[in-house]
Amino acid sequence: MKNDYDIIVVGAGPAGSIAARSAAEKGVSVLMLEKDRDVGYPVRCGEAISKAGVEEFIQPNEKWICAKISQFCFVAPDKSEVWIEFGDAGFVLERKIFDYELAQTAAAAGTEIITRCYVYDLIIENGKVCGVKYESQGEKKEVRSKIVIAADGVESRVGRWAGLKTEIDFREMESAVQITAANIPINQNALYFYFGQNVAPNGYFWIFPKGNNSANIGLGVSGIVGKKKSALSFLNDFMNEHYPNAPILTQIAGGVPCSLTLEKISAPGIMLVGDAARQVNPLSGGGIASGMIGGSIAGKIAAEAILKNNLDHILSYDRAWNDRLGKRHEIFNRIKNGIYNFSDDTFNSLAKTFIKVPLEKRTLGRLFTQALINKPSLLVEVAKVFVI
Numbered sequence: 001m002k003n004d005y006d007i008i009v010v011g012a013g014p015a016g017s018i019a020a021r022s023a024a025e026k027g028v029s030v031l032m033l034e035k036d037r038d039v040g041y042p043v044r045c046g047e048a049i050s051k052a053g054v055e056e057f058i059q060p061n062e063k064w065i066c067a068k069i070s071q072f073c074f075v076a077p078d079k080s081e082v083w084i085e086f087g088d089a090g091f092v093l094e095r096k097i098f099d100y101e102l103a104q105t106a107a108a109a110g111t112e113i114i115t116r117c118y119v120y121d122l123i124i125e126n127g128k129v130c131g132v133k134y135e136s137q138g139e140k141k142e143v144r145s146k147i148v149i150a151a152d153g154v155e156s157r158v159g160r161w162a163g164l165k166t167e168i169d170f171r172e173m174e175s176a177v178q179i180t181a182a183n184i185p186i187n188q189n190a191l192y193f194y195f196g197q198n199v200a201p202n203g204y205f206w207i208f209p210k211g212n213n214s215a216n217i218g219l220g221v222s223g224i225v226g227k228k229k230s231a232l233s234f235l236n237d238f239m240n241e242h243y244p245n246a247p248i249l250t251q252i253a254g255g256v257p258c259s260l261t262l263e264k265i266s267a268p269g270i271m272l273v274g275d276a277a278r279q280v281n282p283l284s285g286g287g288i289a290s291g292m293i294g295g296s297i298a299g300k301i302a303a304e305a306i307l308k309n310n311l312d313h314i315l316s317y318d319r320a321w322n323d324r325l326g327k328r329h330e331i332f333n334r335i336k337n338g339i340y341n342f343s344d345d346t347f348n349s350l351a352k353t354f355i356k357v358p359l360e361k362r363t364l365g366r367l368f369t370q371a372l373i374n375k376p377s378l379l380v381e382v383a384k385v386f387v388i
Ligand SMILES: Cc1cc2nc3c(=O)[nH]c(=O)nc-3n(C[C@H](O)[C@H](O)[C@H](O)COP(=O)(O)OP(=O)(O)OC[C@H]3O[C@@H](n4cnc5c(N)ncnc54)[C@H](O)[C@@H]3O)c2cc1C
Pocket: 010, 011, 012, 013, 014, 015, 016, 033, 034, 035, 036, 040, 044, 045, 046, 047, 048, 049, 117, 118, 119, 120, 151, 152, 153, 154, 176, 177, 178, 218, 252, 253, 254, 255, 256, 273, 274, 275, 276, 280, 285, 286, 287, 288, 289, 291
């Protein structure tokens, strides 16, 4: 390990690995530091992702694909099911292998990676971030860089140390809990989403197949709901009703920032990517693909800044992100706010109406359009995202 790098990436999740790889591919020197012992573990994720989201960055590989998804099933509070068929919509991943492979691609591009390396502060000189302070094997050390990319996930502190405003409203921080359970007899090619006050008020409940009859089962609810009844209580109630005897293989909990991206995600010497930048899709709560997109934009711009010898160039990252996904997330956020407050009756009548649409004509765009039929202002937004 050297004392000085062009770029240091903090955190080896999907956003960090893709940022590191995208920068290293341009020939600059990159160091990625990860606090945990293993890249990719522990996993705190439902592991669902679209096929396009994967293919933009890595060739799909059976090693880390647990299920291939071609259908969605939306379950209304009265238990009526609305099925939507897709071609090859996406995957349920084995993230501990997926994340590991992504880090390997970053390494193959020239990134140095060190695990069990906890970054506890930044080096800041004359208002510019110039490196990190870290602890490794009981020793405190420093390493310098021209740019630091913070990819330290939902609990990110690096951005705050750099002086960026990283707090979000607690109502937008979904509290999520999930188990992986065995003996769950569901369609192994379908993602199931449940809605309603009894399962996940202001959020949704999911069952995602993981192969071999096992599944990731969990929910995310807005911070405001979590204060009254915990996400875990909702999960326990659901399991007692539907799968009382299912063996539980893992249990995880975590926050999902279902908000807009932070107002500022770059400043002199620092860029934020993935959950650290709040780049999660606020409607679905999915952050793997969007984090990789944020990472790739940041990594490329950081490398260009080094190569052009113009570090101010990193400040163009905010705009580049907004053009690619940030503005779209604003629309998703408005749709989320329109939908999540629906009463159970509204969800039930929506399901009844949609079930009448022939299977081959059912699309997500049509479903959301139907859902928001009473909110004309949002219909145009839905059309922009799903139809146009
Ligand atoms: C219960 C749950 C279910 C979810 N389900 C889905 C889903 O189905 N699909 C989807 O797309 N998204 C899902 N998400 C969201 C998804 O997991 C995240 O959006 C995604 O992991 C973000 O990637 P990232 O690289 O930004 O952060 P992370 O994957 O969290 O990686 C951050 C890394 O930084 C490291 N780190 C943190 N601090 C430091 C430090 N100080 N020094 C060094 N290293 C540090 C961490 O150890 C970690 O490895 C879910 C989240 C939760 C909680």
